[in-house]
Amino acid sequence: MGTIMDSKYQPQLVEEKIYKEWDEKGLLRPSSDEKPFTILMPPPNANASLHAGHGMYMIEDILIRYKRLMGFASLWIPGTDHAGFETQFVYEKYLAKQDKSRFDFSRQALYENIYQFVRGNSGLIYNQFKKLGFLADWKRSVFTLDKHVLETVLDTFIKMEKEGYIYKDEYIVNYCTHCGTSLSELETVHVERKDPLYYLKYGPFVLATVRPETKFGDTAIAVHPKDKRYEKWVGKEVEVEGLLGKFNIKVIADEMVDMKFGTGVVKITPAHDPADFEAGKRHGLEVKRVINIDGRLNELTGPYAGLKVKIAREKIVTDLKNKGLIEKVDNEYLHAVTVCYKCGRDLEPTIIPNWFIKVKELKKPVIEAIKKDKIKFYPKRYKKQILQWLKVMHDWPISRQIAWGIRIPVWYLVNGNESRIWLSFIDREGKFKIGTIQQYLDKGHNLDEIKKGLQQITVPIYEQVQVKYLVSVNEPKDRQNWIQETDTFDTWFSSGQWPLVTLKEEEYKTRFPTDVMGTLSDILPFWVSRMIMFSLYRKNEIPFKNVYLWSKVVDSKGQKMSKSKGNVINPIDLVNKYGADAFRASLIFGTGENNVPLAEEKVIGMRNFVNKIWNIGRFIEMNNKVKSQKSKVKSSSEKLKVLKELEKEYKKEKKQYLKYMDSYQFFKALGLVYEFIWHRFADYYIEQLKDEVINGNIEALGKLKEVYLENLKMLHPFTPFVTEMIWKVFKGKKKSILEVRI
């Protein structure tokens, strides 16, 4: 043996070497003959670098290592996500620095540029994961734009379309005119804000609105059916004086109206308000669009055409005042505004043709599987939550108006539809063009040129004739001209199929359903529910048996980490300073089921603990080396009693440890071992037996060594490096603690 143990454990000197040895020994993947245990790593964004939240992936590493020590062939498969919207957003910020925007590129060029951009950053996060000691099979990494992933994802869409789960509809969506895409409800943020509430004179009524600029799109006035004040008007048309002159408008009665709000009268603008859109459907109202998707008012607004919403509003308010059409303004009106979660700007509810999945039938087996506990949730309360979410989950818009993603395999027939298909493209001279295909064919451009420079096409849903489309991966081969949909799939549509694309074909027999899915609790509805849905749809099987949900990593005061607050902690800095073991343990120790506070002081505390583990080993090793030179001393009856006590206490500890680990109560398991090893084993037992051991009592030393080594195994999932290092000191340089079993 003869390995010299320094009086201080220095992680910086050994961690990299130890990790390399695990890799070389093939310990990153399981040996084949044991019982399978499988975890699929939630794919981080391909261009991301490690942040504190990723530290919690360590929960999965704990499970992988624990199960390995328990005799399982534990396998952890990593991957990365193209993260459509997120990544394109980051890339566009990068473009903006060079005074460019996505409108300067064709979608093909933009896609390729982002691909290169992502490639340049990829691999970074895996190196950081390795620094944390993650025992994952990196060679098997899957990227959500890999060929076989595309095949599966496209195939799912085609199958769903065939079976009638897919439809296209004009739908009012939250549209960010700045980011140029529609957002799902889950991607929006509601903020409370004060805005002026204008009381407008509206024919015989006065009504309150914060958005006077949408009044050009009004197609009805609504009152509550029980409101006696307005009873006599319901069902009739009234004449209203507006900025563009007089017009007639219908009065309807609908329960959506709050009699107590404002004057109890609201204008209905189906094209620009989600609630009005629904009301419009109920009453068969015309949908009159007055704001285009670029956030500017259109030709129906007369002199205001071309103005952006905010500017138009100011101008319209001034003009209304001059005409005497504003009765009063309430400047203290507090209301919830929906803003873009990415750029924070107000969202414009807008009607856009979108692709949808009917979820009503698809979610049924999901609900059933969860109710029957085929999938278990930790902590338990999330079962109730996910069921609640599933219950109210409505049809899912899966199309996104961005280039970075998987293009929807739909082809529109061009012939005969030239003036029905709207598009934007970069022409052969590099100029941005927008309009219908017909307009540009007339101006001497040809379809190949348009397709080559294509940015985005919009195929509206027409009253009489629909543009014919085919669902196909490749362009239909006939004499006709076709053009492919430019919308891409929502990221969750592909990452929702993660469990269907990560395993090898033969592993679906042995490793599916996988054992544990661990992820941040925030994405329970986005991701977890959809993975279950796709898995049941494609495989008729649940994707995983257990779901472990961890919470956000926050700062020492419980505040969310954010750049603007300046409280962001870089995990790698802490690892470099105090070692990966200390960092890992600090995310587990003293936490419950709530947010995980991360503070340097706590990491220091855990560094001290790691050092304590090391020094206990040092004490035993020092006496181990010299034992042959000393005479044999037998234990006194008093010391025998202490040894028996130790044995008993250790057995109790181990039993409790297994119970905690098997029920995913990691913080309790670590707390238990911490307490035992430091305050019982070191502070009590070693102190009691110290003189004996130094005097050469082999029996006492043997017992201490035995219990110590067992505790190293129990600690290994939490602090893998130091336990491996000590193991090598005791057992030999070529041995690994990962090769033994608890």
Next chain:
RNA sequence: GGACUUGUAGCUCAAUGGCUAGAGCGCUUCAUUCACAUUGAAGAGGUUAGAGGUUCGAGUCCUCUCAAGUCCACCA
């Protein structure tokens, strides 16, 4: 507006309805040739947010009030 979660020492968190409510960090005092000062021993620090109830017994269960957080929002 609805749902969920939380409120315990200065801070961050524990405590299957049962003994004197415990850890870590911080604080005070003492110790030191010792495996470890990244140490050890001792200590201060609590009306468990508040009020009421159930119980032999409540930090824990129930009701209400107050406060904080998260998610959802014509969907419950």
